[in-house]
Amino acid sequence: MLTKIYASAIHGVSAQTITIEVNVDTSGVGYHVVGLPDSAIKESSYRISAALKNVGYKIPGKKITINLAPADIRKEGTAYDLSIALGILVSSDYIKGENIGDYLIMGELSLDGGLMPIKGVLPIAIKAREEGFKGIILPKQNVREAAIVDQLEVYGVENIKEVIDFFNEGIPLPQTKIDTRKEFQDKINFFPFDFSEVKGQETAKRAMEVAAAGGHNIILIGPPGSGKTMLAKRVPSILPPLTLKEALETTKIHSVAGKIGAETSLMTVRPFRSPHHTISDVALVGGGSYPQPGEISLAHNGVLFLDEMPEFKRTVLEVMRQPLEDREVTISRAKFTVNYPASFMLVASMNPSPSGYFPDDPNNTSSQMEMQRYMNKLSGPLLDRIDIHIEVQKVEFEQLADKRKGETSDEIRNRVLKARETQQQRYAESEIHYNAQMGPKDIEKHCELGEDSKTLIKNAMEKLNLSARAYDRILKVARTIADLESSENLNAAHISEAIQYRSLDREFWNV
Incomplete structure (x- = not known):
């Protein structure tokens, strides 16, 4: 007897419906899986034999042929266990299965018949709704993630016996429903860190505000203990809140990577990813034999923080150059190509020398040559994609002992939101969304300079030995500073502040 059951395979951050055809033939003995299965499926x-035996059933001693269609797509993982087991039972006439084709069924079986969580549930549920399935049956640990998709019945089960009783005896399964918009709104403003906790560092906080307002990448240069990491961790609290569309995009990526917890349904705050400096280039940008999203994709719509940036291998840093420009990663293999979104804000930190201190600090033990070698670990093309370079000074005792609270993240965020609204109106008819995305034509159109501003930037480039590549960056940042002040035109004050945010272009740093 032939039975068809439906499951799904992940391709990038999307899903594709897989038809599992199970045929049980009395003329022979054997268990054959075809359709490009990997070792886990073979x-x-x-797993199925032990699980069925422990719930009172068994695999028949007949010839069982299982085809995973379309047969030219590679199938991987253990998520097809539940579907295959049910197909065998229905094909063997052990249970009824008249309406089994109305549901998309997935789950990994343990030997006692229990179900283990799987990856990529959100894109699978979205695809199930698009394909017109009545419902989806999944492990209980994944049910909240799938339930954010409306117009789809979502059932979470703990054991295969529950699914068997559902189809065989009509015993109902518990259905999970979630008010997606309410849950999104309830958690959208939850942040564990706040800028009011940062002592001193007013200049650095101002630079963070400018970076958040214009979507600019930023690097912090300062001695150990000056608060670089503390500042970076608070960046998500001043960025604009996620829209529901952005939240779904972000959740899909984390779902495919298996980063969604059992109690989480929808990601409501912008992600903050901080990989260790020993990370490989594949782990950072994604890929592998069976491609998975990397850290830059997990940081999509959020922040990627690279602490002690020169400690990362140069090859790892260089692979970020294309994603920083295109805001997506393309991973090509012989038979397929996968695209992962990677629109993130890069926040990096570094010490100014191997010893960790500025050249004018009495504790500095690094020679000029050692400092130059250390700074040159960051290539010019990579620094070219970082708009703001800010020096973070050591915090003095008086600032640390001051009990007064600083400006809160909410206050900073309100100014950022106002500046972003201005940019949305300005770029309403274009494909860009904020100032950091401006190209040469946009800069020429929206960053007109008066004579005073032209003279100022000309003198700065000559006296501070700023490179030509810094010119566009200065204008972009100046445009954001003007937006924060609700100024339509750029003036000398905006240009002057933007020039201060190009520390690594100065001759002093030997870059």
């Missing part, structure tokens, strides 16, 4: 017979 091993499913052992």
Whole structure:
């Protein structure tokens, strides 16, 4: 007897429906899985056999052929265990299955018949709704993630016996429903860190505000203990809140990577990813034999923080150059190509020398040559994509002992939101959304300079030995500073402040 059951495969951050055809033939003995299965699927017979035996059933001693269609797409993982097991039972006439084709069914079986969580549930649920399935049956640990998709019945189960009883005896399964918009609104403003906790560092906080307002990448240069990491961790609290569309995009990526917890349904705050400096280039940008999203994709719509940036391998840093420009990663293999979104704000930090201190600090033990070698670990093309370079000074005792609270993240965020609204109106008819995305034509159109401003930037480039590549960056940042002040035109004050945010272009740093 032939039975068809439906499951799904992940391709990038999207899903594709897989038809599992199970045929049980009395003329022979054997267990055959075809349709480009990986080793985990081929091993499913052992898990399925033990699981069925422990809930009162067994695999029949007949010829069982299982086809995963379309057969030219590679299938991987253990998420097909539940579907295959049910197909065998229905094809063997052990249970009824008249309406089994109305549901998309997935789950990994443990040997006692219990169900283990799977990856990529959100894109799978979205695809199930698009394909017109009545409902989806999943492990209980994944049910909240799938339930954010409306117009789809979502059932979470703990054991295969529950699914068997559902189809065989009509015993109902518990259905999970979530008010997605309410849950999104309830948690959208929850942040564990606040800028009011940062002592001193007013200049650095101002630079962070400018970076958030214009979507600019930023690097912090300062001695150990000056608060670089503390500042970076608070950036998400001043960025504009996620829209529902952005939240779904972000959740899909984390779902595919298996980063969604059992109690989480929808990601409501912008992600903050901080990989260790020993990370490989594949782990950072994504890829592998079976491609998975990397850290820059997990930081999509959020912040990627690279602490002690010169400690990262140069090859790892260089692979970010294309994603920083295109805001997506393309991973190509012989038979397929996968695209992962990677629109993130880069926040990096570094010490100014191997010893960790500025050249004028009495504790500095690094020679000029050692400092130059250390600074040159960051290539010019990479620094070219970082708009703001800010020096973070050591915090003095008086500032640390001051009990007064600083400006809160909410106050800073309100100014950022106002500046972003201005940019949305300005770029309403273009494909860009904020100032950091401006190209040469946009800069020429929206960053007109008066004579005073032209003279100022000309003198700065000559006296501070600023490179030509810094010119566009200065204008972009100046445009954001003007937006924060609700100024339509750029003036000398805006240009002057923007020039201060190009520390690494100065001759002093030997870059």
